[in-house]
Amino acid sequence: MTIQWYPGHMAKTKRKIQEDLKLIDVVIELLDARIPISSKNPEIDSLIKGKPKVILLNKSDMSDPRSNELWGHYYDENKQDYIYTNSITGKGIKELITAIEKKMAHVIERDLKKGRINRQIKCMILGIPNVGKSTLINTMAGRASAKTGNLPGVTRSNQWIKVSQRILLLDTPGILWPKFEDPIVGLKLAWIGSIKETIYDREDAALKLISFLRESYEHCLIERYNIDINPSDEDIDIYEKIAQKRGFIQKGGNIDYSRTAEMLLDELKKTKIGKISFENP
Ligand SMILES: Nc1nc2c(ncn2[C@@H]2O[C@H](COP(=O)(O)OP(=O)(O)OP(=O)(O)O)[C@@H](O)[C@H]2O)c(=O)[nH]1
Ligand SMILES: [Mg+2]
CATH class of the missing domain: 3.40.50.300 (P-loop containing nucleotide triphosphate hydrolases)
Known part of the structure; x- marks a missing residue:
């Protein structure tokens, strides 16, 4: 994406x-x-x-x-x-x-x-x-x-x-530029709330957020969502663990990925996951 x-x-x-x-x-x-x-x-x-x-x-x-x-x-x-x-x-x-x-x-x-x-x-x-x-x-x-x-x-x-x-x-109104050379730039701008929410895939942005947090702020994920993270876990496994902890399960027992994504991106926006920086010198 x-x-x-x-x-x-x-x-x-x-x-x-x-x-x-x-x-x-x-x-x-x-x-x-x-x-x-x-x-x-x-x-x-x-x-x-x-x-x-x-x-x-x-x-x-x-x-x-x-x-x-x-x-x-x-x-x-x-x-x-x-x-x-x-x-x-x-x-x-x-x-x-x-x-x-x-x-x-x-x-x-x-x-x-x-x-x-x-x-x-x-x-x-x-x-x-x-x-x-x-x-x-x-x-x-x-x-x-x-x-x-x-x-x-x-x-x-x-x-x-x-x-x-x-x-x-x-x-002045906020301005972006016509093309982000590196796709990660668009993703980071989406995470911090500078991209209109309806124009990108929220579930994909949430999955990639988990991947980033796991790498740089694993303790925040563990503490906020009260989950275990094993080295063998795929990012999607962590996504599902978070959904289960929050009870975001649809009728029939399927994970509600969309609701989980909205919750994760919203909690990031409200600093509930922690004080997070996405770039260091
Ligand atoms: N925590 C925190 N929130 C801020 C800060 N500055 C702005 N906000 C919040 O960020 C949101 C956006 O603020 P605005 O001032 O509307 O942003 P803007 O740059 O004028 O946005 P556009 O007009 O859309 O370009 C609001 O909910 C503000 O309350 C800050 O320094 N810290
Ligand atoms: Mg403004």
Whole structure:
């Protein structure tokens, strides 16, 4: 199964972003801390044509703290700026504002020399669907100005929101790119909730999730679902053990694979399986 999701509204958003770019001082790119590589839209850097950019690793409360640490070391070694954020609680917002002001320091200084004070800073928020863009704006503004929801594709058009006397933010709809070179990218994006749920095979995504978890977070599977895992078990055996533990059995005694998949993907989304990261440096 290969997952691709590039509906027309994303291509349209890309054009709108290019149009609005001339108004923008700083771009804020949100990545998902659970998949810092696969959540990076490879088209964004060429799209923003050298505008100053701040990178946020959002949903850092949902990712594995050990992976956060590893990525921190990696970025430090590579002299890359990054800020861990939680759009809901506001963690990292202070650092974000400092970073924006730092990027703007030379412009503000130039303005001051011309006697122009209190210049507004205009930032555009970019990122994949469901990464927390609108939530970040609402938290910064201290009010629910932008529509949010735990599904990809909630924001449908660009919207300006004033978050302080100094800062105006432009919320944008999440965008993906036309083709994921590596099929695992589409799968990871599906796991974290950035792909529309009705366009891919949920049972296949759940089976592959079990395979990943078994490899990297076996203890989470064992503890959450109260199952034994034997080296000789196939991934499907584990899937069936989980279904049995939850009583997801249809009339006639067959396993309800679909219900099991929905439960697994939902529990992943709600961090019930644990704080899981799918990529390490
Ligand atoms: N745990 C956690 N949840 C978050 C965080 N940021 C956002 N969320 C949740 O993630 C979901 C998506 O948030 P949105 O702000 O609507 O995401 P978006 O990037 O605007 O999504 P689109 O408009 O579809 O592109 C919501 O249910 C938020 O409550 C975070 O840092 N941590
Ligand atoms: Mg949004």
